[in-house]
Amino acid sequence: MASASPSSLPPLDITRAPEGGEIGPVRSGWRLALREFASNRLAVIGVAVLAFFVLLCFVGPLFYHANLVTSNLNIANSPPGAGHPLGTDNEGIDVLGEIMKGGQASLEIGFLAAIVAIVVGALYGAISGLAGGLLDSALMRVVDVLLSIPFLFVVLIVAVRYGASVLSLSLILGGFTWLVPARLVRGEVLSLKVRDFVAAARTAGATPWRLINRHLLPNAISVIIVNVTFNVADAILAVAYLGFLGFGLHYPNYDWGDLLSNGTNYMLDGYWWLIYPVGFCIIATVMACNLIGDALRDALDVRLRRR
Amino acid sequence: MTAYLIRRCGTSVIILIGISIFVFGLLHIVYPSPARVVLGPRASLVAIAAWNAAHGFGGSVFAQYWHYVDGVLHGNLGYSFKLNQSVAALFKERWLLSAYLSGTSLVLSVLIAIPLGIYQAVKRNTAGDNVSTSLAFIAYAMPDYLLYLIAIQVFALTFKIFSYQASQSNSLITVVGDWREMTLPIVCMTVLVLAGYSRYMRSAAMDTLAQDYIKVCRAKGLPERLVLFRHLTRNACLPMITLVGLSIPTLLSGNLIAEVVFNYNGLGLLFYNSLQNEDYPILLAYTLVGAVLTVLGNLMADIALTVADPRIRLA
Numbered sequence: 001m002a003s004a005s006p007s008s009l010p011p012l013d014i015t016r017a018p019e020g021g022e023i024g025p026v027r028s029g030w031r032l033a034l035r036e037f038a039s040n041r042l043a044v045i046g047v048a049v050l051a052f053f054v055l056l057c058f059v060g061p062l063f064y065h066a067n068l069v070t071s072n073l074n075i076a077n078s079p080p081g082a083g084h085p086l087g088t089d090n091e092g093i094d095v096l097g098e099i100m101k102g103g104q105a106s107l108e109i110g111f112l113a114a115i116v117a118i119v120v121g122a123l124y125g126a127i128s129g130l131a132g133g134l135l136d137s138a139l140m141r142v143v144d145v146l147l148s149i150p151f152l153f154v155v156l157i158v159a160v161r162y163g164a165s166v167l168s169l170s171l172i173l174g175g176f177t178w179l180v181p182a183r184l185v186r187g188e189v190l191s192l193k194v195r196d197f198v199a200a201a202r203t204a205g206a207t208p209w210r211l212i213n214r215h216l217l218p219n220a221i222s223v224i225i226v227n228v229t230f231n232v233a234d235a236i237l238a239v240a241y242l243g244f245l246g247f248g249l250h251y252p253n254y255d256w257g258d259l260l261s262n263g264t265n266y267m268l269d270g271y272w273w274l275i276y277p278v279g280f281c282i283i284a285t286v287m288a289c290n291l292i293g294d295a296l297r298d299a300l301d302v303r304l305r306r307r
Numbered sequence: 308m309t310a311y312l313i314r315r316c317g318t319s320v321i322i323l324i325g326i327s328i329f330v331f332g333l334l335h336i337v338y339p340s341p342a343r344v345v346l347g348p349r350a351s352l353v354a355i356a357a358w359n360a361a362h363g364f365g366g367s368v369f370a371q372y373w374h375y376v377d378g379v380l381h382g383n384l385g386y387s388f389k390l391n392q393s394v395a396a397l398f399k400e401r402w403l404l405s406a407y408l409s410g411t412s413l414v415l416s417v418l419i420a421i422p423l424g425i426y427q428a429v430k431r432n433t434a435g436d437n438v439s440t441s442l443a444f445i446a447y448a449m450p451d452y453l454l455y456l457i458a459i460q461v462f463a464l465t466f467k468i469f470s471y472q473a474s475q476s477n478s479l480i481t482v483v484g485d486w487r488e489m490t491l492p493i494v495c496m497t498v499l500v501l502a503g504y505s506r507y508m509r510s511a512a513m514d515t516l517a518q519d520y521i522k523v524c525r526a527k528g529l530p531e532r533l534v535l536f537r538h539l540t541r542n543a544c545l546p547m548i549t550l551v552g553l554s555i556p557t558l559l560s561g562n563l564i565a566e567v568v569f570n571y572n573g574l575g576l577l578f579y580n581s582l583q584n585e586d587y588p589i590l591l592a593y594t595l596v597g598a599v600l601t602v603l604g605n606l607m608a609d610i611a612l613t614v615a616d617p618r619i620r621l622a
Binding site for chain 1: 322450590
């Protein structure tokens with residue numbers, strides 16, 4: 001090597017890449033993505049905010065005991081003060097306690113709906129992409145049909161007809177939000193299934209189920225993870241709409257949307273503590289999910305890296 | 308290109324058939340037959356069977372589906388037995404009002420989103436970009452009605468500039484004239500739609516800015532004004548065409564909330580009242596209309612894209 005190069009040039013240093021870039025220790029894609037994610041300030045804030053609300057709603061009630069059962073009209077609509085950090089509502093029930101309980105429902109529905117959507121969407125997309133041909137077009141036309149239907153309308157109709165609970169709302173919302181993940185996973189699978197490692201797995205006798213489970217979905221995982229966060233945000237917002245229109249959870253269960261909708265009845269009276277704290281919770285949680293999703297997409301998409 | 312358009316229209320027809328099956332299926336499941344409600348609890352089984360047969364609720368599921376599709380194709384969207392009026396007549400009274408609200412907001416958001424997105428991309432990471440991007444992010448994460456209510460609180464109650472409810476007239480001309488009543492609903496809806504659009508426009512403009520041909524334009528000494536207006540804008544707007552077509556379901560849902568908050572007598576308010584009455588023919592007819600509008604919107608967006616983008620036309 002050195003003998004081949006002209007003697008006027010310094011000997012080639014193999015620890016340096018040709019353009020002068022340094023060769024660092026080889027890191028796995030996940031480590032790189034994690035570092036990229038952690039270097040995104042907004043993403044870290046998003047994770048912190050989401051963690052804060054999860055802790056507030058699920059761990060908070062263990063330390064903050066509020067009476068959410070019996071009403072006390074003597075202290076109805078009292079502003080924030082001693083004993084009630086965020087005031088009380090029209091029945092004299094502590095608002096902070098209600099926000100914690102409502103947040104449990106909102107977050108549970110958000111995460112459950114996202115999990116349903118991702119599991120259904122990923123499997124559907126993977127099957128469609130792997131099958132190809134006529135079955136693929138038929139399955140994708142079903143997705144096209146469902147995507148054209150305004151999903152809030154159908155969710156409202158089903159909620160009116162069959163009633164709403166945390167589980168049923170999660171299933172309905174999940175049942176209508178798996179479409180976009182299905183399309184994205186299918187796209188990934190279409191490009192993955194022609195690669196050599198899939199051919200090798202096939203040659204080794206892998207069944208289609210094993211192909212999907214062990215080879216295709218793990219490689220499409222970045223698309224899936226990014227979508228989970230957006231789905232959580234969308235589901236929390238959709239439930240807030242249902243609560244506002246009066247077709248959400250039934251008392252004694254409620255979510256942030258129900259609380260906000262109840263608070264808006266007292267807008268003219270100036271009871272701001274019934275509106276803005278819970279409104280802030282919804283906006284902050286949804287924003288946190290969106291920020292995490294954006295950052296994950298940037299971190300996991302190699303093409304966008306170093307932009 | 309003709310082949311592409313024919314194929315594209317064929318897909319739309321298949322999707323429309325799928326939508327009709329879905330909506331009919333849902334209607335069939337949640338609202339099998341209103342005979343008992345219409346004829347009363349003491350009606351005989353014979354009378355109910357006769358009523359069902361006369362109104363297309365009898366026979367096999369396929370016969371009922373055919374009756375439904377036949378009706379829809381002839382402009383019969385169903386009959387609301389609760390209001391004792393045909394759904395088509397109810398829609399006919401109100402659709403112009405909803406179209407005015409959504410259409411104005413849509414046009415305004417597109418007109419603002421394009422320059423705003425380009426501004427954000429060109430001035431990336433400056434104070435102006437950061438502030439507008441953050442505001443868009445907040446509006447995007449906000450439940451629609453919260454923004455409406457804050458706007459009502461500020462602009463209608465604290466400062467009595469605009470009215471807290473939309474125009475109550477049923478005539479479009481009067482509604483357009485009632486600017487004090489219509490400003491808040493239109494501006495708020497525009498802000499919400501804009502929040503979604505500007506994010507896409509910003510990233511589309513950023514992608515286009517990174518292209519080599521923009522470098523060439525600058526290298527050959529073109530003034531920045533020409534680079535932006537003549538070369539960047541046209542290419543950066545292409546994703547917007549698709550986005551507008553795709554956003555019709557969101558627009559209809561947004562319309563629903565806006566009309567409920569501002570008590571505006573359009574299709575959204577009709578849908579909300581029908582939800583409370585459990586008037587399923589109206590609910591599913593509106594769902595059908597929304598889905599068909601979405602398919603048509605996507606089709607038109609794709610056709611517009613072929614006209615606007617020669618790469619698709621020639622491929």
